[in-house]
Amino acid sequence: MQAADAGEPVSDYEAGNGEADFLVEVDDEVIRAAFESGMNLTEYSSQVEEQLKAARDLTVQDCIEQADKLAELHTGICACDEAFARLEQMLIGFQSELGTISADMKRLQQQSVDINQELQNRQKVRGELSQFVDDMVVPHTMIHAILEREVGDSVFIEQLHELQHKLQFLKAQEFKDAKAVADVQDVIENLKFKAMAKIREWLILKINSFKKPLTNYLMSQGALLKNRFFYEFLLANDRQVAKEIRDEYVDTLSKMYYTYFRTYASRLFKLQLNDAATKDDLLGAEDTVKNAGFFSSKLQVRSRATVFSLGSRDSLLSEELTAPLIVPHTSQQSNERFQFEVLFRSLQYAFVDHLSHEYLFISDFFMVTGQTAVGLFSQIMTRSLNSLLKTCEEHISGNYDAISLFLCICLCSKYSQLMVERGVPFLDGYWETLTRTLWHRLDTVMKLHNDSVRAIDVKKLVPEPDTRPHHIVRRYAEFTCALLVCGQAAGKDVNAKLQKYISRQQAELEQLLVKFTGLFPDEIDKLVCIINNYDLIISIMEERVTCDSKEKSAFWELQQRKISEYVEVMLRPRFGELISFVVECEPLIEQNHT
Structure with missing residues (x-):
């Protein structure tokens, strides 16, 4: 400013x-x-x-x-300064001491970590050492159980598991050069040999029980399966002894199944119907006339209805496929008799059932899979298989019932599929061989039927054919329907072989109808006769065959053609010129001519 x-x-x-x-x-x-x-x-x-x-x-x-007060204030301030100075020194001392405490805490913390680690290490060593000692020491209870207890006793089985554990432990410690192994190895080995000897004796005894007649082998197998660890113990410690047990089982069961199936098949086929089809029961054969008995002069006519009609026989392919087996002695006591295919079903289902059970047993008990299981399975069942094939071939060769043979073919297909569903392997083409035998026999029987139709002398038929459907035609229709229904019940399309047989038989029947019509001088009677026979065939097929078939369509077309001829023959006398005109014009109309 x-x-x-x-x-x-x-x-x-x-x-x-x-x-x-x-x-x-x-x-x-x-x-x-x-x-x-x-x-x-x-x-x-x-x-x-x-x-x-x-x-x-x-x-x-x-x-x-206020001088006095100011002096007092000055004195107070100085005193406060001194107090603050002392407090400062005290805090500095505290700070220094806290620094020392912090270092001590860090040191103690590190010591705590080290001590904790040492504790963990000691506990770990103690646990492993304790486990090592437990695994190494052989307790008196184990020695007593292995030496004194029965093999099937639960205490023996429990201690056997412990012994196996110790054996595996010693084997592992040998690779680590553990000195303590030598202290207990002799004791463990002696217990092992003693246990193996007792187990071998027990298993041989159980396997030999299969040889006793009337023995329920399923119970014996159940006992073996319950104690499967016995075989596992032998396999782990002495493969030679385990192989001996397995070979003994294979040999014993092979003989047992062979005897069982041979006896069962022999007794089973004694239950076959006495009135089974013979070589005279052919499609073109007349009903056989025979005496009723030695003391009777009355003649009886043998009916072939059951040979060419199906009835309820196809139930074998559905609800009766897995029905209970036929018990021969029970059926003999009740004087029961059965068709061939019923006996065949019981025999093959017994085979399938036993095969399925045996394959599952050996896979489980002997702990085998894949080709090893199949090989072991084959050793047991091959002998029985060959015996069954031979027995079936003998009885099939004498079977003249084509429906029965085809039912057996369908049964083979069904049981083959059942084994696939159960996961059981095929044995050396058993089903293929059996099916091939059945087809060969069916081919022979079908040829006999066709030959019999071809050999019919219509002039010698009694009664003489008229315009009504003939009984041989009815046989043919029912016979063909039976084969088609069986094929349908088997769940498959018509087999090519079956189709060939049916087509051949159809051709033979058409030739027979031509022979029938040759007996009628009148053209109308010829047409009526053949139309009636076609109508019978179609009616039976429509009634019983639910699926579309080549034969049904073929006969319907043949019938329609003959009906057209019949209509033309009936109308020609009155409308001959009109019919001729229509016949001439139809081709032109189809060619678009005016």
Whole structure:
């Protein structure tokens, strides 16, 4: 201000900055108001100076009056400074001590970690050492159980598991050169040999029980399966002894099954119907006339209805497929007799059932899979299989019932599929061989039927044919329907071989109908005869064959053709010219001629 009053030059920038700084520093509202009102600064400054001087005088006077108190205040402040200084020293000491404590805590923490690690290591060593000792030591209870207990006893089995564990443990420790192994190895080995000897004796005894007649071998197999660990123990410790047990089982069961199936088949086929089809029961043969008995002169006509009709025989392919087996002695006591295919079903189902059970047993008990299981399975069942094939071939070769033979073929297909569903492998083409034998026999029988139809002398038939359907035609229709229904029940399309046989027989029947019509001099009678016979065939097929068949369609077309001929023959006398005109025009119309 003094510089401004003295007239010293001040730049606008400095003046502006000075004023701005002054305004910033001024906080008193009175001064700010005076400054903003435009009051003279010199006067205002003098006024303020006087006010400040008065205030200072008052302050000095007040300090003089309060000198004692100020002295006391000074003394108190000094005392506080000293107290704060001591407190500072104390805090510095605390800080130093805390630093020392922190270092101690870190050291103790590290010691705690080290001690904890040592504890864990000791516990781990203790646990492993304790387990090692437990695995190595042979307790008295084990020795007593292995030496004194019976093989089938639960205590013996439990200790045998423990012994196997110790044997595996010792074997593992031998590779680690553990010195303690030598201390117990002799004891363990002696127990092993003793256990193996007892187990071998027990298994041989159980296997030999299969040789006893009337023994329920399923119970013996159940006992073996319950104690499967015995064989597992032998296999793990002495494969030669395990092989001996397995070979003994294979040899014993092979003989047992062979004897069983040979005896069962022999007794079973004694239950066959006495009135079974013979070489004279052919499609074109007349009903056989025979005496009723030695003391009777009355003649009886043997009916062949059951030879060419199906009836309920196809139930073997559905609900009776897995029906209970026929028990020969029970059936003999009740004087029951059966068709060939019923006996065949019982024999083959017994074979399938025993095969399925045996395959599952050897896979489980001997712990084998794949080709090993199949090879073992074959060793047991091959002898029985060959015996069954031979027995079946002998009885099939004397069977003249074509429906029965085809039912057996369908049964083979069904049982083959059943074995696939059960996961049982085929044995050396058993089903293929049996099916091939049946087809060969069916081919022979079908040829005999066709030859019999071809050899019919229509002039010698009794009674002589008339326009009504002939009984041989009915036989043919029922016979063909039976084969088609059986094929349908088997769940497959008509076999190519079967279709060939049916087609050949159809051709023979058509030739026979031509022979029949040759007996009628009148054209109308010829047509009526053949239409009636076709109608009978179609009616029987529509009644019994639910699926579409080539034969049904073929006979329907033949019938329609003959009906058209019949209509033409009946109408020609009255509408001959019209018919000729239609016959001439139809081809032209088809060719779009006008």
